[in-house]
Amino acid sequence: MTSTLRSSGVFDIIKQFGQWGSRTPGHPEYGHTPGVEVTTGPLGQGISAAVGMALAERWQAARFNRPGYEVMNHRTFVIAGDGDLMEGVSSEACSLAGHWQLGRLIVLYDDNHISIDGSTGIAFTEDARQRYEAYGWHTLRIDGHDREAVAAAIQEALDEASRPSLIACRTTIGYGSPNRAGTAKVHGEPLGAEEIRLTKENLDWPYEEPFIVPEGADQPLKTAARKGQAAHAQWRELMAEYEKAHPDLAAELRRAFRGELPPNWDAAMPEFDGKPLATRAASGQTLNAIIGNNPDMLGGSADLTGSNKTITSGAKDIQAGQYDGRYIRYGVREHGMGAIMNGLSLHGVIPYGGTFLVFSDYMRGAIRLAALMNQGVIYVFTHDSIGLGEDGPTHQPIEHLAALRAMPNLTVIRPADAWETAVAWKVALQNRATPTALALTRQKLPELARDKAEGLANGAYIVSDAPDFQAILIASGSEVSIAINAQKLLAEQGIAARVVSMPSWELFEAMPQSYQDEILPPAITARVSMEAGVTQGWERYTGSSGITLGINHFGASAPYETIYREFGLTPEAMADAAQSLL
Known part of the structure; x- marks a missing residue:
């Protein structure tokens, strides 16, 4: 490349x-x-993101195209290798590409039978072409060194309208090298001076100096560039006419690709009735309120729609030939969902996708690339703690919040009630250069302070204060209400405590030091934190003199109230910890 x-x-x-x-x-x-156009180092991620790009093209075509004005009508090309097809994420994404009949997706598969360990015969012996046919793809097999065969295969793929195409190009890795061609050594090792000399001799390459591009050798590329420039000029002319005929749509299209939100994006926000509400349910209500004013949003779930509360009222599913919906059924494919959302985001879409927080592990590779590429993907991670109860330790996330917080350029938000959840969605939508992970509860939580919830945007804020406070109680999510009850217990003992809701470390640490010191005054060292997960990292806020309460072991199967009590996540435990510091 x-x-x-x-x-x-x-x-x-x-x-x-x-x-x-x-x-x-x-x-x-x-x-x-x-x-x-996309970061593709980890194998399988590029081809999977391309599925998202191809889907975005069809979705935006359904939204923006009008008779005589096909402003969205391009194809998505991929060059992939054996390793890409081995990775499970590509299987997840390409299965969906076949299901969706993305006929404008064309993959040139470099079928050279070599991976780093040697011949693919030691681990990869299935017929990949037949596998892709089973996915619903159109497939071809050609000699990848025969330019005419490659051109003919691409043309056949271009003519295939209803199926994505996989062109298996049989090639020899290191072609031309007398001693390294067709071996794993040529994959990641330099040829060396002598083998370079022999290769040049074998290929009749007369130039001894490296990095030489002979005069005229770039003509095929320049010819292709001129064709591309001419095609782009035609598209610009079409776009100019489109802007005259459909000015509002044209403005929307340009705004979407600039990554800007609509002017009225937050005009409709939810109202809550004051009753206890799970933050996953509050998230669903927020989505219903905001999605009408945010036409770039495209949601979905990895087969947990009812649990994640990610579908909005009246939303149509995206299916083959029906690309005008607002909801994607990803099936049980968390990693594929993450990679596809990266492709959607790169194509001017605001994607959000739901699964349980514990399954964020399945999609971590895709989340990391979203962070590396500065893409504003939104992850709706519900069932965020032992609070999910009877499903037990296999489904109870313990280390997951810490693992996500360890990732650079990822904003993790764990709201404490319905109002914080609504603000969390506003923050996520405004974070166009940062992916956002929302950690949401299964269990109902009491409503806290509506008039203070906007403080979530600062990462941490004072949710309940006391004059001349002696201790600070810090918590996130479902544990904030526990901290407020601990504050009341301390007050009964004559101890004044401040309660800080800290839904997002990343947002808090982006604030000026003066704000951080206002929320957590350095002079107050009696600090206790509580979160229903590993305590790792909380010491940066409690300080060396403080106490961190959490769970540094796996969970258990029981009603969540019992688990909280047995694991010591109670108002009494937090109050006792604070008292011990005074």
């Missing part, structure tokens, strides 16, 4: 490949290297 971009004149910095400060890193990085 890098050599092709260099030969096509996009840049001339290939000599710095993989070096400090270079724009040509060891693997393609979106936003870093010109011409790179």
